Amino acid sequence: MQTHEIRERFTNHFVETGHTPVPSASLILDDPTLLFVNAGMVPFKPYFLGDQTPDFKNGTATSIQKCVRTLDIEEVGITTRHNTFFQMAGNFSFGQYFKEGAITHAWTLLTGAVEDGGYGLDPERLWVTVYLDDDEAASIWRDKIGVPEERIQRMGMEDNFWSMGIPGPCGPCSEIYYDRGPEYGKEGGPIADDNRYMEIWNLVFMESVRGEGDKKGNFEIVGELPQKNIDTGLGIERVACLLQGVDNVYETDLLRPVIDAAVELTGAKYDDGNQDNDVRFRVIADHARTGMMIILDGVTPSNEGRGYILRRLLRRIIRSARLLGATAPVMETFMNTIMDTMTPSFPEIADNRERILRVAVAEERAFSKTLESGTTRFDEAANAIKSSGAAVLPGEQAFELHDTYGFPIDLTVEMAREAGLDVDMDAFNAAMQEQRDRAKADNKAKKHRNLDESLYREWVDNNPTEFVGYDQLSHDGTVIGLVRDGEKVGEVSQGDEVEVILDVTPMYAEAGGQMADRGRILMGDTILNVNDVQRVGKKLWLHKATVQNGGLDLGSTVTTEVDGAWRHGARQAHSATHLIHAAIRQVLGPTAVQAGSLNKPGYLRFDFNYTDALSDAQLEEIATITNQAVDADFAVNTIETSLDKAKAMGAMALFGENYGDTVRVVEIGGPFSIELCGGTHVDHASQIGPVAVLGESSVGSGARRIEAYSGMDSFKFLSKEAALASGLAAELKAPTEELPDRIAQLTERLRAAEKEIENLHRQQLLASTADLAGQAETVGEHRLVAKQLPEGINTGDLRTIVSDLRGKMQAEDALIVLTSTVGGKVSLAVAATKPAVESGIKAGDVVKVLGEYVEGKGGGKPDLAQGSGANPEGIPAGLHAVRDWLEQR
Structure with a gap:
């Protein structure tokens, strides 16, 4: 049974039982707590949080929501049951049926005959779990459905209790598992082996309210919900595994074609015993689908937020293909393949095919350049490590390659292995964990912003704002709500910052890229200046205003005026x-x-x-x-x-x-x-x-x-x-239409003059320092030029001079150290001849010695390095320290 048919059967089953079909929301919602929709219930969250009252027919709904979870991208492909993109089919009840209804609906679809619209799963191979003390759910499974007692297992809060991770709705859940047989693991049900017993459906019985808590089970139940709700989630991809008779989600009709395409492009083999290669194939298949779906919903690669996630996914595809042996571009093939498999379920892909390809292929081109720069940085680091006699690339440098250059860690490990080096993975993982902790802390802080909307639920449900501003700029209305400092109040007075809720308004609330109206709320001598208008739940207008004069009470009749010019x-x-x-x-x-x-x-x-x-x-x-x-x-x-x-x-x-x-x-x-x-x-x-x-x-x-x-x-x-054009034309004595050519000519002449001046400057500089080689002194077995040059010579010019001197002294074991000051700052450059480098001298080490005295830093290659400092007075002592350092070599 193909995946698109599995989807269709799910929707038909619940529509026939009275549920309202709800199309999948975009992966991108206006929700500060989420980068992407990550669960089927997310679009229904305002109803579960109590911010809005659902208006679905019969109080029930069904959807197949596209979801993306990217918390542990690096783990993708290591297991064969998890994807970053997945389709979560669900049915929802808001105060209608509860445990028995949810259980019956699920069992009927799973075990119903294929010819009757069901999935035809063998009921003898289905196991269920319930929460520890949920005797009601256990009784329904045993007495109403007929599941034997031995195939009903009880699990704790970590497995069979659901919450959103923040204070709010929660409740016990019951999960349905399919026994794939002894070849997949040991007997004993889900408690014994969750690989053999694959979870396919989770039924959440949402009936309670949880309090604060850091971990999934570290909270207390603080109350009951006013009504009992149902939220279920069936994994389309997992059901596809079972109905298509394959081992894992990567073998289904959606992803296996991408793996086959990767095999053809790379020449590597899939499932031939090479675990590393198998993971790479699965990464390509998973990320191609996820990346394509994210692009479909309007995201483009960037260095932050959703765009950064997309960039990581696409670059991991390219990197995995290269590690498998690909030498030519691969993105177009992978994207075309996954679009072919996904279009039956998502017809909108066809209209966006060219755009998706354009974005993905452009990122591949950009990453090719990144690979070049990252490889150069890696080579520099590897050469420096081997020159020092070490054999481990520091984790901090590996993290820099990953974070700054976009260089994936496993590519760094692979290249390090080829160079005869190891990577300090403990230090790398520590740096990665610090980054994750920062992200989680930020995400946790954002989550709590979402709770405030419950303050407005009464108005959203019972008194949504009527907007009359399309054809009116002034209208009378009644004040039905006042909010000050996050609390409902009955009156406000002069100087207060307040949110005013009206039953009718002509003011446009910010939406669709258009900024909110500005204007005033008037009542007699009372004047409120409105500087912003926002919406809650797309139904309620919040007029954010300052009371300029007078005061305002609940129930007052006011006139709202839009600033006409605005x-x-x-x-x-x-x-x-x-x-x-x-x-x-x-x-x-x-x-x-x-x-x-x-x-x-x-x-x-x-x-x-x-x-x-x-x-x-x-x-x-x-x-x-x-x-x-x-x-x-x-x-x-x-x-x-x-x-x-x-x-x-x-x-x-x-x-x-x-x-x-x-x-x-x-x-x-x-x-x-x-x-x-x-x-x-x-x-x-x-x-x-x-x-x-x-x-x-x-x-x-x-x-x-x-x-x-x-x-x-x-x-x-x-x-x-x-x-401006007229003024330039008069100044240049040329007609305005000739200005571009005339300015281009002047610019070219200016560039030529600047280049000539630069060449003259360089020649004069080199001529003035030509005798520096003759001033070299002998220090031990080495020759040393260590000078402070006149003020005003920048680091770039110092590099030119030391490079020239290095050429003149190339036959000697020589070190050249030059400094100058520019604007009260120190510039410095160091060069070492080939014989000096061979004797163990490194220009970068010399920069560090001098840097200690001039409060500076820098670096470079063994034969050439540069730096800067903040303490010009330390130059003489620093040059003397360099002499001492060289003498001790």
């Missing part, structure tokens, strides 16, 4: 963003899709997925198409319709955004621009005014950013540019 500028910028998006797609193609935006009065920035820098001609064409749309005065229409109809119209949606059943479509010029958008817009394109594109830049691998002005800000910018 709204006008914001509408111009937001509509201009839509035009630029459409223009970008015309010029660059359909793969250049939105990755983020910011709109505020007079200014916009637009991020989009594209790997290459735009040419001046492309940027000019985008600006021209945008302003042609303004000049055409396209009508701007808004349409409320269903999500399916909007997609049929060709409306574009944002990555990571969850849309309801009814959506708002903004159409500018008919087919010119059609997007799902809840923002405010002009009525006609001409109201945007001129759009001045300022330029484009990179915001990470595979992502670009265009910035622009709109309206009067654009006019002011263009006027200044025109005045």
Whole structure:
């Protein structure tokens, strides 16, 4: 049974029993606690936390959620049951059925006949676990379902009790296991061997509230939930293993084709007894799928956050392929293969295929350069270690290669082995653990931010805000809530910073890249200045305001006024963003899709997925198409319709955004621009005014950013540019259209003059120091030039001089040490001839000796090193110390 059919049977089973089907949310949600959605219940978290009341039909839902867990990327492939990306199928009940319902639903699907829509698993091979004292669940399994007592096992809190890791909903769970047979391990059920007995489904009976605690079981139950909920999770990939008769998740129809492609590309063999190679094949398969799905949801490689995770995944693919023997690019093959296997389950892949390939292939090219620089750094470190007679690469240097150069540790270990070195893995692991601890501490701190939204649940459920601001800038409303310093209050007075909740408002709350409105809340002499508006649960508007005059009570009737100039500028910028998006797609193609935006009065920035820098001609064409749309005065229409109809119209949606059943479509010029958008817009394109594109830049691998002005800000910018061009034309006595050529000519002449001056400077410098070789003194068996040169000679020039002297003294066992001061700082350079290096002298060691006296540091190769210091007064003593050091050699 193919994976897409397993998914389909799960959904059909629960829809037929009255559950509302909920599409998978994006891997990227607006949740400060998560980089990626990591569990099937995450999109339902507001309901379990009590922040919102679910409005699903019959109070039940079902979904197959795409998930990513990346806590221990380095462990991927070592076991054969865990993936970074996985599909979690679940059914959810909010105060409806409880333990018996959840157990019955699961058993019926698992053991139901294939011809009846079930999975057809042998009930005699199913085992279950329950929480230690959950006699109710055990009784249901035994008496209602008929599972023999000996196949029901009880486990403790670590295994059979669920919570989110923070104070909130929790409860015991019951897990279903499948006995794969004696060839997979010993008898005795899940307690005895969780490899033979594979967990496939977890049923969580959410009924309690837990308190604070650091570890999974280190907390107390502080109360009961007002209603009992069900949250289950079935692993699609694990069920696929069983129904396809394969040993592990890497052998299923989704991942095995990638391994086969890797075998063909690398020439290595899979499953032939080489455990290291098997892990590499599995890493390629796992990371190719995870990377592809993350790119699908709009992430591009970068050096932080989600982009950093994606970069690590893609680079581990490339590194694994190289260690297996690949010498040519591999990413295009792997990505095409995994997209072929995943498209039946995720049809949206087909529309994004070219973009996914573009991002992944670009990262492969970039990493090839990183490998070159990292290899150079490794070679330097390895040579220095072997020259010193040591045989271990310090863990700190291995971590630097990993963290700074993006060099994977196992590649470092492999190269060290080839160089005859070991790696201090204890020190490396310690550095890695420090980094993980910092990340976990930061994540833990972020988790607690999520709890505050429960403060607003009453209003979200019972009094959501009515937004009337699309066609009104002023409206009366009633104050239904006041929050000050995180607490509900009944009144506020002059000087208070407060969140005002109204039943009706014309003010736009920040969303979709558009900044919130500014304005005032008025009642008689009372004035509140509103400087921000935010939403809670997409239903409640929080007006963040300062009481400028008077006071305000709950129940007061007020007038809310939007700053008209602010709204006008914001509408111009937001509509201009839509035009630029459409223009970008015309010029660059359909793969250049939105990755983020910011709109505020007079200014916009637009991020989009594209790997290459735009040419001046492309940027000019985008600006021209945008302003042609303004000049055409396209009508701007808004349409409320269903999500399916909007997609049929060709409306574009944002990555990571969850849309309801009814959506708002903004159409500018008919087919010119059609997007799902809840923002405010002009009525006609001409109201945007001129759009001045300022330029484009990179915001990470595979992502670009265009910035622009709109309206009067654009006019002011263009006027200044025109005045500047006129001034330059007058100064250069050239027509404005000839300015680029004239400036290019002047720049070239200036560069040539600077180069000539630099050459003259170098020649004069070398001439003035030509007799330094003749001033060399004999120290022991060595020759030494150790001088403080006149002030103003920088480190680069000192390097030139010591290198020249080294050449003149190349036949001698000579050491050259020169210093100077620039702006009160010390610059220094050291060179050693080949005979000196062979006698054991290293320029870097000399830099360290001198550095102790000038409060400096530096480094380099054995024959050439440089550094800097902060104490010029220490130079004489430092040079004397160098003489003493050399004399003792």
